[in-house]
Structures are given as C-alpha cells and as structure tokens.
Amino acid sequence: MDQYCLIPYTDVTGEIYHIAILYIIPLVCIAVTYLWITVFIRQSSRVSLVIILAKQQQRNLRDLTIIKRIVILISVLVVLRFPTVIFMVYARIVGHLHPLTYGIVGLITSPCLIFIGLITIYITPQLQRNIFIFLRHHDSQVHVQPAPMHHLRVRGEGDHLKMPTTIHDGYGRNEQLQLPYDHKLASCEVRSGQRSPIKLELHQQVIGEMISYSQ
Structure with a gap:
C-alpha cells in the first residue's frame, strides 16, 4: 500500500483550513490590493473631462483584462481541487476513501500545476516579452574560436x-x-x-x- 503525507480527505476541518490557506486568503489579498490601488489612482487624478473620459475607457479595459486573468486562474484552481471535493463527498457518503483516491488526485494535480504555469505566461505580456528576448538572444549567440x-x-x-x-x-x-x-x-x-x-x-x-x- 502506498504511503502519502497529506491531510486526510476525511478530515473536513483540516481540508477547509488547507483550502483557505492555499486559495482563499491569497485571492482575497490580491483582490483587496487591486481595489485599493484602483481607488487611490481614481481619487488622485484631477484632469479635464476629455482626459478623464479617455482614462476611464483605458481603465475599464485594464479592469476587464485583469478580471479575465483572475477568472482564468480561479477556474484552473477549481479544476485542480474538484477531484478532491468529489472524493471527499464520496468518503462522507460511503464512510471510507476509495483506494486510488490519492493516486488519482496526484495524477490530476501535476498537469494542472503545469497548466497554471503556462497560463501565467500567456496572460502576462511582460513574461512573454522576456521569454522571447531570452530565446532570441540565446539563438543568436556567436561562438568565437580564438586562433593562435x-x-x-x-x-x-x-x-x-x-x-x-x-x-x-x-x-x-x-x-x-x-x-x-x-x-x-x-x-x-x-x-x-x-x-x-x-x-x-x-x-x-x-x-x-x-x-x-x-x-
């Protein structure tokens, strides 16, 4: 029998604490920080009406982009923990965990973590630019061979x-x-x-x- 060092899925209190520490608290901190920055920028701007309208449109587009990125990340995180929730419900109904619970959850978790890294690169233009610059300079390196x-x-x-x-x-x-x-x-x-x-x-x-x- 395989041994896993994890919080038991039958321990509801431990799983709630686990999910709160890993997902809920970081997401709440990110949302509060973003809202505070947005309010501060809007209160500190004192410009003409035309500039206000242009900045408002630009600000709305930026807000929409950030909301899309947050929704994508949350969706991936939900998919990441969805099998765990299913097995937890199954364990509460039957009274014991399925023998392959931890193996299946680990098999699903690994691709999801890789997918999170790729999604982070895709939704962050700065990371895309840095990776493109790194690959371009890496391919264009000139190897100099000194002559006696x-x-x-x-x-x-x-x-x-x-x-x-x-x-x-x-x-x-x-x-x-x-x-x-x-x-x-x-x-x-x-x-x-x-x-x-x-x-x-x-x-x-x-x-x-x-x-x-x-x-």
Whole structure:
C-alpha cells in the first residue's frame, strides 16, 4: 500500500483550513490590493473631462483584462481541487476513501500545476516579452574560436598587396596586371616612359587591416 503525507480527505476541518490557506486568503489579498490601488489612482487624478473620459475607457479595459486573468486562474484552481471535493463527498457518503483516491488526485494535480504555469505566461505580456528576448538572444549567440597568435601576421607598411588592375593606355588596348595596391587609394596613375599617364582602375577595395596566414 502506498504511503502519502497529506491531510486526510476525511478530515473536513483540516481540508477547509488547507483550502483557505492555499486559495482563499491569497485571492482575497490580491483582490483587496487591486481595489485599493484602483481607488487611490481614481481619487488622485484631477484632469479635464476629455482626459478623464479617455482614462476611464483605458481603465475599464485594464479592469476587464485583469478580471479575465483572475477568472482564468480561479477556474484552473477549481479544476485542480474538484477531484478532491468529489472524493471527499464520496468518503462522507460511503464512510471510507476509495483506494486510488490519492493516486488519482496526484495524477490530476501535476498537469494542472503545469497548466497554471503556462497560463501565467500567456496572460502576462511582460513574461512573454522576456521569454522571447531570452530565446532570441540565446539563438543568436556567436561562438568565437580564438586562433593562435603565431599563425597570424599583420601586414606592415613595407608589405604590398597584389590586386587585379586594368590598364587603359588611351589607344583602345587594355591589359590585366598584378600591381601593388595601397588600400587608402581608389585609383592611381602610372607614367610609362614618354607615353601619356596611364590610369589604373582597381576592381576591388581593401578595407581595414590586411591579415595573411604565414606559411
């Protein structure tokens, strides 16, 4: 026979005390606190009639939303304790509890507690926003793998980078050359003997530091 550390369902006084501590007192405290805050906000507002009407409409929508959330939570709590009430009535009529009472109640209680957590997230926009931000940042994490410093070499001022270069000589002829390239320049001119200046047009642009792997 299974052993359970619970208040006996046949003890009506203990169950009433149990339900009052777990459900009735917290709900009454929440309701009184909300009503007190609502009355305080309404008494402290001294604005024009138009603003009062707009605030009243907004306040009514907020009150309706909060009432819906409270009703949903109370409904889940009622479903959570409904099997217990049924078995308590059954025990009072028959005179003893059903052998599977605690097992069935525990099986129903666990999904209801999970459902309460999901409902709390659903009816609280702030929780939804925080969870969405957490999941988005968690999926967009960048994993950086450091490279050994002896595998990298930064180009100095004396190093040159070969870039594909097209030379227009002014006579309709184009030539492809690999010439040194200064990343600070977008184009340059090269004088070749007595011929006119040759304009070099670079097809690529290098930005930032030049890093190459050493052999």
